[in-house]
Amino acid sequence: xxxxxxxxxxxxxxxxxxxxxxxxxxxxxxxxxxxxxxxxxxxxxxxxxxxxxxxxxxxxxxxxxxxxxxxxxxxxxxxxxxxxxxxxxxxxxxxxxxxxxxxxxxxxxxxxxxxxxxxxxxxxxxxxxxxxxxxxxxxxxxxxxxxxxxxxxxxxxxxxxxxxxxxxxxxxxxxxxxxxxxxxxxxxxxxxxxxxxxxxxxxxxxxxxxxxxxxxxxxxxxxxxxxxxxxxxxxxxxxxxxxxxxxxxxxxxxxxxxxxxxxxxxxxxxxxxxxxxxxxxxxxxxxxxxxxxxxxxxxxxxxxxxxxxxxxxxxxxxxxxxxxxxx
Numbered sequence: 001x002x003x004x005x006x007x008x009x010x011x012x013x014x015x016x017x018x019x020x021x022x023x024x025x026x027x028x029x030x031x032x033x034x035x036x037x038x039x040x041x042x043x044x045x046x047x048x049x050x051x052x053x054x055x056x057x058x059x060x061x062x063x064x065x066x067x068x069x070x071x072x073x074x075x076x077x078x079x080x081x082x083x084x085x086x087x088x089x090x091x092x093x094x095x096x097x098x099x100x101x102x103x104x105x106x107x108x109x110x111x112x113x114x115x116x117x118x119x120x121x122x123x124x125x126x127x128x129x130x131x132x133x134x135x136x137x138x139x140x141x142x143x144x145x146x147x148x149x150x151x152x153x154x155x156x157x158x159x160x161x162x163x164x165x166x167x168x169x170x171x172x173x174x175x176x177x178x179x180x181x182x183x184x185x186x187x188x189x190x191x192x193x194x195x196x197x198x199x200x201x202x203x204x205x206x207x208x209x210x211x212x213x214x215x216x217x218x219x220x221x222x223x224x225x226x227x228x229x230x231x232x233x234x235x236x237x238x239x240x241x242x243x244x245x246x247x248x249x250x251x252x253x254x255x256x257x258x259x260x261x262x263x264x265x266x267x268x269x270x271x272x273x274x275x276x277x278x279x280x281x282x283x284x285x286x287x288x289x290x291x292x293x294x295x296x297x298x299x300x301x302x303x304x305x306x307x308x309x310x311x312x313x314x315x316x317x318x319x320x321x322x323x324x325x326x327x
Contacts, residue, residue: 003017006230007191008229011191017292018048020297021296022038022049023066024056025038027060027065028056038070042083047082047084048083048084049070050087050236051070051087052067052089053122054100055067057100063092064123067087084134089138091138094107095107112149117152120162131162132162133164134163134164135162135164139169140171140174140209146178150189151187153188153190165190166234167190167192167193168193168210168236170195172219178190192234193220194235195211197235198235199282199324200240205254208254212235217289218291220233221290233293234293237296238283239283239297244278244282277307277310280308280314287311288316
């Protein structure tokens, strides 16, 4: 495993360059399989885990199934000091009787100060920890004043409940403004932004704010100077849940266009040439970019995890990366 630092000041911490996503653990991935995946990740040197307070309502869960399972595993394995745990707040059900939706009405709890504070302390209880290494706002909340949300995250960091704060599924201008607002309030700014990012990319559409645009990567790169609190990018669903390699998996909305098909063809061609799998090349491409990101991978078996782990030490030669970039 390889490692990198995230965060700033006293909150700065080292994490594995791969983050293990645990969304389906405790629901569609049973406990025995989940434990085996977590054990293998730990054995390989993995230290970064990702969960949320709404995983997985849509799979018959109560919303904190993943947090509960991760908490049990941390306690039973005595692994708390080794692991850095990230969770999310804001996209759990506001009305328990109604479904969640990615389109209005979403039924999200939102990111008002009371919700952020209450749900963060609930996550502590479900995870069985006394500190959240990372707490993200799961989905940006345009109905709550940004100053209120930023202040709530800053207060949790000052309290010692949260190490690094972050935001997900958000427009770039909101990230920039939130960090400026943190400076005005004298609190720690968002140190992480978690967006969807893969070797293939979607067509631009009004209202699509969940993609890690190249402008976001440029902005994150600009924070890597002395005197500036760094912003790091975390990439969720980098393999589009298997759609990069499995023909039976449909591409997500917005991804089915000619450039995607050319990139998938080239991805497989490059993988064959370098003696790797297309998934490994896709992850290595993210890890080795000019602004490296932290991919969140969500395998449902140990075999899938082992394949992904093979990407950690795959360094793409400059000519190979240039070929992949140019498609």
